[in-house]
Amino acid sequence: xxxxxxxxxxxxxxxxxxxxxxxxxxxxxxxxxxxxxxxxxxxxxxxxxxxxxxxxxxxxxxxxxxxxxxxxxxxxxxxxxxxxxxxxxxxxxxxxxxxxxxxxxxxxxxxxxxxxxxxxxxxxxxxxxxxxxxxxxxxxxxxxxxxxxxxxxxxxxxxxxxxxxxxxxxxxxxxxxxxxxxxxxxxxxxxxxxxxxxxxxxxxxxxxxxxxxxxxxxxxxxxxxxxxxxxxxxxxxxxxxxxxxxxxxxxxxxxxxxxxxxxxxxxxxxxxxxxxxxxxxxxxxxxxxxxxxxxxxxxxxxxxxxxxxxxxxxxxxxxxxxxxxxxxxxxxxxxxxxxxxxxxxxxxxxxxxxxxxxxxxxxxxxxxxxxxxxxxxxxxxxxxxxxxxxxxxxxxxxxxxxxxxxxxxxxxxxxxxxxxxxxxxxxxxxxxxxxxxxxxxxxxxxxxxxxxxxxxxxxxxxxxxxxxxxxxxxxxxxxxxxxxxxxxxxxxxxxxxxxxxxxxxxxxxxxxxxxxxxxxxxxxx
Numbered sequence: 001x002x003x004x005x006x007x008x009x010x011x012x013x014x015x016x017x018x019x020x021x022x023x024x025x026x027x028x029x030x031x032x033x034x035x036x037x038x039x040x041x042x043x044x045x046x047x048x049x050x051x052x053x054x055x056x057x058x059x060x061x062x063x064x065x066x067x068x069x070x071x072x073x074x075x076x077x078x079x080x081x082x083x084x085x086x087x088x089x090x091x092x093x094x095x096x097x098x099x100x101x102x103x104x105x106x107x108x109x110x111x112x113x114x115x116x117x118x119x120x121x122x123x124x125x126x127x128x129x130x131x132x133x134x135x136x137x138x139x140x141x142x143x144x145x146x147x148x149x150x151x152x153x154x155x156x157x158x159x160x161x162x163x164x165x166x167x168x169x170x171x172x173x174x175x176x177x178x179x180x181x182x183x184x185x186x187x188x189x190x191x192x193x194x195x196x197x198x199x200x201x202x203x204x205x206x207x208x209x210x211x212x213x214x215x216x217x218x219x220x221x222x223x224x225x226x227x228x229x230x231x232x233x234x235x236x237x238x239x240x241x242x243x244x245x246x247x248x249x250x251x252x253x254x255x256x257x258x259x260x261x262x263x264x265x266x267x268x269x270x271x272x273x274x275x276x277x278x279x280x281x282x283x284x285x286x287x288x289x290x291x292x293x294x295x296x297x298x299x300x301x302x303x304x305x306x307x308x309x310x311x312x313x314x315x316x317x318x319x320x321x322x323x324x325x326x327x328x329x330x331x332x333x334x335x336x337x338x339x340x341x342x343x344x345x346x347x348x349x350x351x352x353x354x355x356x357x358x359x360x361x362x363x364x365x366x367x368x369x370x371x372x373x374x375x376x377x378x379x380x381x382x383x384x385x386x387x388x389x390x391x392x393x394x395x396x397x398x399x400x401x402x403x404x405x406x407x408x409x410x411x412x413x414x415x416x417x418x419x420x421x422x423x424x425x426x427x428x429x430x431x432x433x434x435x436x437x438x439x440x441x442x443x444x445x446x447x448x449x450x451x452x453x454x455x456x457x458x459x460x461x462x463x464x465x466x467x468x469x470x471x472x473x474x475x476x477x478x479x480x481x482x483x484x485x486x487x488x489x490x491x492x493x494x495x496x497x498x499x500x501x502x503x504x505x506x507x508x509x510x511x512x513x514x515x516x517x518x519x520x521x522x523x524x525x
Contacts, residue, residue, distance in 0.1 A: 047232050047506055047522035055518070056247030056259035057238040058377070060214045062406040065196030066186035068144045070409045070444050072286075072426035075183075075515045076260060080219055080236055082186035082202035085113065085132070086177045088429045090511035095177050095429070099127065099187055099203065108172035108465070109155075115163040119226045121189035122207040129165040133157040134190040136167070144414070146444035147184040149436045153464065173464040174472075178430035205231040205519040214240055214404070232507075232522035242377045242404075245269075251500055252277060257523070258501040258508075260516050263379050264323035270500045277500050284497040284514030285337065285427035287329050288317075288383065290420050290490040291438060293412070295448015298368055299419055305487035307358040308420075309348040311394040312387060318493045321383045326493035331480040332425060332434040334494045338469050339431045341477035347484045355394040367395030373412045373421035376402040384422050387492070416447050424495070427513050432463045435479050439488050456482035 059073040066078055087098035100113040119127035136157050139147040153173045158166040167176065179185070192201035200208050203226070206219035217238040221231050239256060241247040248266045250256040252273055259266075270279045290308070292299045299305055314328040330347050333340035359365065370391075374384040381402060388398040401418060402408070411417045423445075428434060437443045440460070441451040452460070459478035466472035483489065497514030507521045 048525060049232050049522075050234055051523035052235040052237055053233050053258060053505070053518060053521055053523065054256040055236060055238045056241045056250050056256045057217070058240075058242055058244055058247060058259075058261045059375075059405045060240045060242075061211075061217070062409050063197045064200040064208070064211065064217075066183040066188065067139050067142050067147055068197060069183060070146045070413060071405055072424065072515065073261060073405060075426070075513075076518070077217060077219075077238060078183065078186060079204070079515070079517045080206040080519055081200050081204045081208055082188065083119075083204050084181050084185040085187065086181040086185055088178065088181045088511075090509050090517075093178070093429050093512050095181060098181065098185070100180075103177055105174070106166075109169045111167045111169070111173075111176055112160070113165050113167070115165065116226060117163050119203050120224050121187075121192075121203050122201045122222055123189050123192060125189050125191055127187060127203050128162050129159040131187060131190055132165045133159055134193075135187050136184070138193060139184050149440040149443035149446075150179045150182070150184045150433055152436070152440065152442055171461060171464065174467055175430040175432045175464050179428075179433060181429040182433065206233075206236055209235070216240065230520055232520070233518075236518055242375075244377070244379055248500055251502060254502070257505050258499065258516075258518075258521075260497075260499045261514075262498040262500060263321075264325040264496075264498065265379070266500065267325070267498045268323065275503065278503055278505070280499045280501070280508070280510055281325075281496045282510035282514075283512065284495065285334055285512055286497065286514040287332060287334070287425050287427075287494045288321075288326075288422065288492045289329070289332070289425055290387065290422055290492070291412075291445055291447065292420050292487075292489060293416060293418060293447040294488070295416060295450050298362070298364065298370070300448075300450075301362045302486055303358040303362040304364070304368070305490075307355040307362070307394065308391065308396065309487050309490050310351045310355040310358070311391050311396065312348070312490060312492060313350045313390055314492055316390070317383075317386050320386050322493055322495060326495045329491035329493050331483060331491055332427075332438070332489075333431055333476065333480060337431070339473055339476035341480055344477075344480055344484060348490075352394050359395060364395070367397060369397050369399065370419040371417075372398035372400050373408050373418040374400055374402045375405045375408055380422070387422060413445055413447050418447075421447075422492075426515055429513070431476065432460060432479075435460055435463075435483070439483060452488075453482055453486050456486070456488075
């Protein structure tokens with residue numbers, strides 16, 4: 001966490017990011033983990049029960065059903081409604097118990113979970129092995145499931161007892177525990193599956209009260225939550241404020257307690273406010289990237305996609321859009337991350353001549369026109385305009401089409417409209433998830449649902465076999481290289497997680513995904 005606006009703070013944050021990324025491990029071979037969650041729930045700063053935390057939320061959710069949710073920004077609401085089978089340590093992403101107190105690979109293709117007993121869904125029904133089976137089977141079969149790519153190796157779910165369940169896979173998948181620390185592992189009441197989008201029912205610390213679309217989401221304390229230490233708060237109120245400056249001002253003025261997913265521009269403003277707010281700037285694995293719809297022309301031609309990559313000046317983007325607080329990206333894995341191949345750091349550098357040559361070879365010597373999708377908030381459009389101007393200089397003219405994040409996700413990712421879209425990939429607990437989600441045939445961010453190139457598919461499968469970092473790392477290097485050679489996306493810059501909150505807020509702990517969790521927060525007297 002940083003307080004103040006001196007340059008040393010950003011340098012320290014960068015060094016901390018590097019140290020943490022080196023620490024992060026595969027962490028998926030752990031078995032028979034102890035029940036450690038309750039012991040961590042220690043009240044801080046004289047925490048007392050009560051109060052409603054008011055949050056400035058920059059995006060309206062795409063869905064409150066974890067199976068159909070598609071945007072990374074949805075997590076900040078989902079985390080409070082749904083517990084996951086596996087949780088993760090915020091500073092390293094190592095797995096820790098969640099709704100499962102222990103797990104063990106009995107064989108490379110059979111993972112057995114021991115489930116927490118005495119857990120209730122918000123509707124009063126019991127959480128048990130049958131509920132796990134129902135949730136995972138739904139994630140695999142729901143026609144709008146965004147979890148199919150993550151769970152593509154899951155063959156069957158076997159109930160071994162009321163609180164024991166086995167997951168059988170078609171191939172080894174050591175990433176599965178951490179995959180179940182994300183949306184695929186969020187458990188909903190089977191009785192409420194049909195209303196999950198607008199009437200979600202989980203086992204989380206807060207239960208759903210209302211969602212006024214595009215305006216407010218209210219959650220209230222779940223009095224029967226299994227961890228008796230939390231929640232401290234009576235409720236959470238998410239005020240949907242898509243303009244980040246307005247969201248920040250609402251915290252400075254005391255109208256809201258907490259603003260998240262802010263940009264460096266808002267950090268500079270907040271740094272000047274003094275003790276009226278707390279400014280947190282922490283390292284993350286989140287990256288701004290262009291996702292391509294290469295299921296149709298002209299981006300079905302690898303030369304066009306490569307031209308786009310050579311046309312982008314990543315450092316100029318970092319300076320113009322991120323105030324030099326970002327880190328230039330080549331792949332979805334950041335520099336110094338255990339799974340990243342440092343030899344790929346200069347794979348694409350600005351080369352406008354090469355970009356024009358590739359376009360000419362693809363039959364676009366006179367340039368081409370593309371539809372560029374963006375979110376409608378001012379900051380998103382400004383980032384998009386930086387990229388569009390860089391592309392214009394090599395003859396690629398973009399027409400900007402913008403709307404809310406939920407609408408843009410539906411139109412681009414689900415309906416396959418448009419040519420490319422700039423999004424913030426916020427990362428997942430296990431690094432293979434990004435490749436499955438963005439490049440996998442069933443990946444929710446593969447707009448054209450095009451199968452990955454054979455060498456990429458083979459590397460993704462191999463990355464699921466190894467038990468340790470050393471065993472998995474060569475497969476990730478092959479994955480990164482294949483994605484770059486085929487130019488399946490354009491990675492631009494990694495960003496810090498920036499939150500600004502009232503000094504009344506206690507217990508906040510940022511995580512490497514840059515997705516705040518609010519279950520353990522409290523309001524000080």
